[in-house]
Amino acid sequence: MKSPQSRILLFACVAAVVLVTMSCGAQGTATSGAQENNPQQTAPQQATQPPAEAATQPAAEAATQPAAEVGTGGKNVSQGDLVFVPGVDYVDYTNFLHIVGIVENHSNTTINYIEVEVKLYDKDGNEMAVTDTIGAGGQFLSADNLQIPAGGIALVSLVRDLEGVTGQYGRYEVVNLKAFSSDDTSLGEISQLEVTKDEETSLNSHSWYNVRGVFTNKGSGICYDPKPVVAGYDANGKLVLIEAGYLGSLDETIDQLAPGESKPFDFQVSDPQVGEDTYLQIARIEVVASCGSVFR
Numbered sequence: 463m464k465s466p467q468s469r470i471l472l473f474a475c476v477a478a479v480v481l482v483t484m485s486c487g488a489q490g491t492a493t494s495g496a497q498e499n500n501p502q503q504t505a506p507q508q509a510t511q512p513p514a515e516a517a518t519q520p521a522a523e524a525a526t527q528p529a530a531e532v533g534t535g536g537k538n539v540s541q542g543d544l545v546f547v548p549g550v551d552y553v554d555y556t557n558f559l560h561i562v563g564i565v566e567n568h569s570n571t572t573i574n575y576i577e578v579e580v581k582l583y584d585k586d587g588n589e590m591a592v593t594d595t596i597g598a599g600g601q602f603l604s605a606d607n608l609q610i611p612a613g614g615i616a617l618v619s620l621v622r623d624l625e626g627v628t629g630q631y632g633r634y635e636v637v638n639l640k641a642f643s644s645d646d647t648s649l650g651e652i653s654q655l656e657v658t659k660d661e662e663t664s665l666n667s668h669s670w671y672n673v674r675g676v677f678t679n680k681g682s683g684i685c686y687d688p689k690p691v692v693a694g695y696d697a698n699g700k701l702v703l704i705e706a707g708y709l710g711s712l713d714e715t716i717d718q719l720a721p722g723e724s725k726p727f728d729f730q731v732s733d734p735q736v737g738e739d740t741y742l743q744i745a746r747i748e749v750v751a752s753c754g755s756v757f758r
Contacts, residue, residue, distance in 0.1 A: 559620070562618070581637055586632070669744070677725055677727055688709055
C-alpha cells in the first residue's frame with residue numbers, strides 16, 4: 463500500500479508500458495514488462511510451458527537489519543508431478559521474513575490448492591524453533607492463486623514475524639509439497655493486461671505500477687472470490703513479489719463472476735521494500751487469474 467510520504471514526493475518519471483496479453487488455459491496468465499521503452503507487442507506464451515529457472519538475485523542488506531540479506535535460501539525440489547522453484551527470501555527491516563516461490567504443476571489435472579511445508583534454519587545451520595503459536599504446527603508457503611491447471615504454476619509465499627522464532631534466519635528448506643484437486647468448473651482468464659509506471663508516486667528509490675486488465679470466467683461454474691494475482695520478477699528473472707489484487711474497487715469488491723462474465727481490474731503494486739531505504743526492482747510483471755470456489 464502507498465505510504466503518505468510517497469504520495470507527497472512527486473518526481474517526473476518516464477512512463478513505461480509494455481502490453482502482453484496471453485491466454486493460459488485454466489490459469490489465464492498474462493505478462494507485461496515494467497520497463498522504460500515504447501510499448502511493444504510480443505507473441506503469446508502458453509501456460510503449459512514450464513518457467514525456466516532464473517538467475518539468483520544478488521544479495522542486498524537492509525538498512526537497519528544486518529540479517530536481511532536477499533538471496534535464494536531454498537533449492538529446486540521435485541515431488542511427484544510438482545516442482546518447486548525458489549524466488550527470493552529475506553528478512554525486512556521490521557524483522558519479518560519473506561519467502562516467495564513457484565510450484566509447477568506437471569500433472570495432467572487441475573489442482574485447486576498447493577501447500578509447501580518448509581523448515582527454517584539459522585546462520586549456524588541449526589533448525590529455528592518456534593516459540594509462539596504462529597506456525598507451531600509447521601511453516602507453510604501458501605498458494606496465492608488457487609487454481610493451477612495442468613502445466614500451470616502456483617505462486618506461493620510466506621510472511622511471518624521472526625520475533626517468535628529463535629536464532630538469526632539463514633535459509634529455508636522445502637520438506638513437503640501438498641496438492642489438493644477438485645472438480646471445480648470455473649475457469650479464470652486474464653486479458654488486455656497493461657502495466658504502466660505511476661509518474662506521480664514513483665521515486666528514485668522505488669516505483670509504483672498501475673496494473674490494469676480484464677478478468678473473465680471462461681468456465682461453466684461460478685468463479686467465487688476472483689482475484690488477479692501479480693507476480694513481479696527482477697531483471698534476472700527471479701521472482702521478488704507476489705501480491706493479490708481485486709476486481710471492482712477497495713470500497714466495493716466483486717466477489718463472484720458468472721460463467722462468461724468479465725470484469726476489469728485496476729490497482730497498484732510497488733517494488734518490494736527490504737530496508738528503510740532499500741527496494742528490490744521489478745522489471746517484469748505477470749498476472750494470473752484465481753477463482754476460490756474450492757472453499758465454497
